[in-house]
Amino acid sequence: MTAAPDPRFSLNQWTTRYWPIPDLVAGCVARGVRGVGLWREPVAEYGLARTAKLMGDEGLAVTSLCRGGFFQEEGAIAENRRAIEEAAELGAPVLVLVSGGLPEGSRDIDGARARVAESLAELAPFAGSHGVQLAIEPLHPMYASDRCVVSTLGQALDIAAPLPPEQVGVVVDTYHLWWDTAAYADIARAGAEGRLAVFQVADWVTPLPEGVLTGRGMLGDGCVELRRFREAVEATGYPGPIEVEIFNEELWAMPGADALALTLDRFAEHVV
Template sequence: MSSRLSLNQGTVRTATLAEALDACVEVGVESIGVWRDRVEPIGLDEAARRLSDSGLRLSSLCRAVFVTAPEGPERRAAIDENHRAIDETATLYAAAAAGSTAMLVMVAGPLAPGERDLAAARGRVRDAIGELESHARDAGVRLALEPLHPMFAADRSVVSTLGTALDLVEPFPKETVGVIVDTFHLWWDAQLAADIARAGREGRVASYQVSDWITPVPSDLMLARGMMGDGHIDFATITRSVAATGFDGDVEVEIFNQEIWDSPYVDVVRLMRERYDALIEPYLRSDES
C-alpha cells in the first residue's frame, strides 16, 4: 500500500524542503511534489542534493508562472521564468530516485486587467506552450496544464475544465505536454468521466492530484480543500476513471487548508497516508473487483 502516494508540498505549506522530506521518510511516503518557492531559499543545487539524499522520487515541480499576459515585457519575463522552471525541473529529476517524473505544473493565469475575452486569454496559453515545448522536449520535461475550478477563471486560471485543457494541448506532442486531473478543481463537472477517458485515449494524463471539497466554504476558496474523506468528493469513481486510462504515476495529495497547515507535519503526512490507503489506492488497482 501507499507505494504511489506523493506528498505535494502545498499540503505542508509552511514546511521547509528538508522538513517535508523528513516527514515523508518518517511516515514511509516514497515521493514528493516540490514547490519552487521551497527550493529558492536554499538554492537549486542544495535542494537537488537533499532530494537525492532522501531517496524519494520526484512527482512534479510546482509551478510555472502565469502565461496569460498580452505581448509585452510582462509576458516576455513570464516566458523567460518558465524556461528557468523547465531547467529546474530537469535538475531535480536528475537528482531524484528512480521512477521519478520530470513534470512542470502549469497553471494558466487570469484575465488581463480589464479584459473580458476568455478565448483570447486561452489562446495566449496555447501560444506560450508553443514557445516552451521544444525546450521542455530537449530537457526531458513534460509540461502539465492544470485546469482550475471556474471560480478562479477571472483571477487565477482561464482554463476551467479538463476538456478545455485538452483542446489547448492538442497541437503538441503528448510526450511533452499533458494535463492534470485534480479532484478539487474538477469533481463538479458532469463531463469529467468523458474528459478523463478522452485524456486517456490521447495519452495526456500527466498527473493525478487529490484533495476533498469541504463545506462550509471558507472566505478564501483556495482554502476549501480538505483531507480525503472530510468532504463531498466521490474518490472511488474518479480514481477508477483515471486508472482506466492506464495512468501509472504517483498520486499527489495537494491540500490548501489552514488547519492542516497549522498541524505538525508528520501528523499530516501520517493521516494523508491513512486516507490515501483507504480511499484512493484500492481503486488504482487493475484487479479491483
C-alpha cells in the first residue's frame, strides 16, 4: 500500500498543467492528496461552478487561486475584482498576485511599483469583504521587466505594509527567492507581520532551458535548500499547505498520475 502523503502537500495545478480537472481531482483523491492550488484559465474552461462543486464533493481544499495582478494592463482593477470573486466561489483563501512588469516603452520601475501599491489599496477592501487574502508574489529579478517588478520578499512586504494583513499577504516561492541573502530574515518578518499567505516549492536548475518560464526544476534536481526554506517557514508558525508549483515541459509531458507520483516522492525526500 502506498503511504499517505504528508498532509501539508498541495499540488499546484500548473505542475500537471495538461491534466484535465476531473482527472486531476480523481488522481489526487486516489493518492490521498487533500489540497490543490488552482489556476483561473483551466477553471474557466471547465466551469467555475462545476469546479467548485467537484472540489467540494470530493473533499479537496483549494489552497490558492492563481492568478491576479498585472496591474499595468488596461482594465486590471476590474479583472482583479473578477479574480477575487472567483477565489471566493471556489473557497480559495488566497489569490496569488503577479504584479506585472514595466508598461511598454517605460523605464520607470519605481513608478510601476507605485502602481502596484495603488492598485492593492483599491482592491484590498474588496478582497476582505469576500474573505480572500491577496498574496503578492515576488519573482526572480530576471522577470522584472516584463512580468513582475516586485523582485524580493522585502519589497513585497513593504508594499503590503500599509494594508491589513488579513487582506494582503505575500507568497514565499523557493524558485524565486533562493538567491536572496535577505530571504530568511524576510520570511521571519512575514510571519511576525501575519502576512505569510502561501508557501510554494520548486527547484532551480542550470543551465536554464530555452524559455525560462518553463525552467523550474523538479524537487531535488537543482541547488535550492528546500528543507531549509521549509524549516524557516515553519519557524514562523505558518500552519498552511506547501504547494508544489513546477513549470517544466518534461513534467507536463508525463501522464498526470505519473507526474503526481514523482512529485510526491521528491517532496518526501527533499522537502519534509
